[in-house]
Amino acid sequence: MTVGLVIVSHSARIAEGVVELAAQMAAAVEIVPAGGTDDGGIGTSFDKVQAALTAADSGDGVVVLCDLGSAVLTAETALDLADDPGRIRIADAPIVEGAVAAAVAAESGASLEQVLAAAQDQAPAPAQPATEHQHPADSARSAAVEIALANEHGLHARPAAELVRTASGFDAQVTVNGVDATSMLRVLALGLDRGTVARFEATGAQAAEAIAAIELLAAEGFGES
Amino acid sequence: MSGLDGAWTRRWIEAVVAEIATRKSELTALDRAIGDGDHGENLDRGFQAVLGKLDALDDAPTPGAVLKLVATTLISTVGGAAGPLYGTAFLKAAMAAGDRPELDATGLVEVLTAARDGIVARGKAEPNDKTMVDAWSPAVEAAGAAGDDVRAVLEAAASAAAEGAIATEPLVAHKGRASYLGERAIGHRDPGAESTALILRVAADTR
Incomplete structure (x- = not known):
């Protein structure tokens, strides 16, 4: 099992494209797109996000990558109403680069917090900057x-x-x-x-x-x- | 009228559905100027979906039950930022209303305050960011100072929201799609503030 990812975009094609790109480097990670409205238009769908969160969570949790404003609001609303919000993290990261970094981290077996940190371009928790703390x-x-x-x-x-x-x-x-x-x-x-x-x-x-x-x-x- | 009951709440929502259907082009035009041009259509889709679900309510629903139905439907069907924002507002309002059969002036102010606080928590916007908060915040303040008659509270909230919406025109946006425009947003009214004013005006006019 690995941490799963959900890609929330206003556009179904952007979400699917990001999934395609990230999956190329992390074949074992469950990466689920949630793009566009229920009728295929531009926007975000609460129901799609909720379903994707369920599909992506194999038990180790889910990191969510979002594009513009309402994607974040929809993801946060889904988080508020989730049965187990403790297993969901919304990354403050660019959707493409963040998804790729998170997918690679998840593929290597990283924890939920480590995958989140990878998406947000922070050093994973155990590592320290190489130039500091050199005993x-x-x-x-x-x-x-x-x-x-x-x-x-x-x-x-x-x-x-x-x-x-x-x-x-x-x-x-x-x-x-x-x-x-x-x-x-x-x-x-x-x-x-x-x-x-x-x-x-x-x-x-x-x-x-x-x-x-x-x-x-x-x-x-x-x-x- | 003494308090606002579930039947009133339903009449209000039905009137909102009709008013948004009438004015959706106007809301979308505001959004096209400084946003992504879908606010009217999105709200219309959401409230039309609400209309289809109202019949599933009990014969005598509480105000809270009606508000909750609106919340869950808008969250699922609006598709833009207004979905989570209004959805959260109605959800917090429903929670504040609880299972009270009627809302008196105090209860109404509690409900309006909870709705505003929900929007602020969800969107993280502050006053003068050129968002719907600029209509909600003066509405809640005016409602709280309007005394113990529900009609006076509704009228105060509606008037203050309308003034708040107009007051967004000279502002630069700090949240939402309009924030990408910088000073080009000056001179345009925020569509979310305008739809807030619409919803509260309909409430004041609903008997």
Whole structure:
């Protein structure tokens, strides 16, 4: 089971498109669109949102991504009237980027709060910024590697998702070119193109393991070759 | 009339349905100027759906029962921001009315206050943000100062809401689609404030 996602948009096609995009990187996550009005027009439907919340919740909770104003109001109204509002979080995030980041986090088994944090581009709860809180013992356990990116389109969405998944799997703070490598949005914002030399650094108990795993991932083309 | 009973509440809602059907183009025109141009059609769809459900009520419903039916129907059928906003307003109003068979002036002010508070909580708008709050807030204040006659309370609320709606014209919007327009919203009346004034005016005119 993973945390599910609901995509609330004024447009059925936007909601379905966001689901399609996010699902490409998170096949195991239940991502349910709730776009448009009941009669297929532009607007939001309370009934569609309510049904989507039920469909997306496998027991671990649901993070909701919304587009404009009334989508948020409709989602909040559904939350107020939900049987178990404690399992629903409404993300304050851009609908496309937030959905992709949340889907990747959910796919890696993250908790409800961690998926919410990923959507909102905050570091997941256990991680700390790599430049802070470096205890001497942790600093001793650090590792780094520079890798020339061979992927045709650089670290675009799918390879970036693979990196985030790998970087999240170790007891270490991992950065790529200085940004949190467990944040999908920050990795994508780097715009790392083919041929760029990216520097991966890790600190913490499993720093060496994390860097080794990233080297292996890079050798396998970040899942693309 | 002493208090407002369920039959009055039903007559009021039926009159609102008719008035919105008559004035939906006007509301939509206001919305087209500074929003997404669907306020009249959305409200009309919602209230027409309410009309279809009123017959499912008991023969002698409480005001709260009528308000709750309106709330759940609007939430499901309006489709724009007005759905959750008016839906929440009517839901909070229904909760404030409880199972009282009639609302006296004090009860009416409680109900109006709960509706306004629900809208503020849902939309997080403040006075002068150029939203329906700019009609609701003066209406609630005037209602609270209108004494212990329900007709006087309704008339005070309706007049203050109308003035509040007009007073949105010079404002820049800080909530909703109009907030994307900046100073281009100046000179246009907020459609949500106008529909609020409409609903409360119909209440004051319902016997």
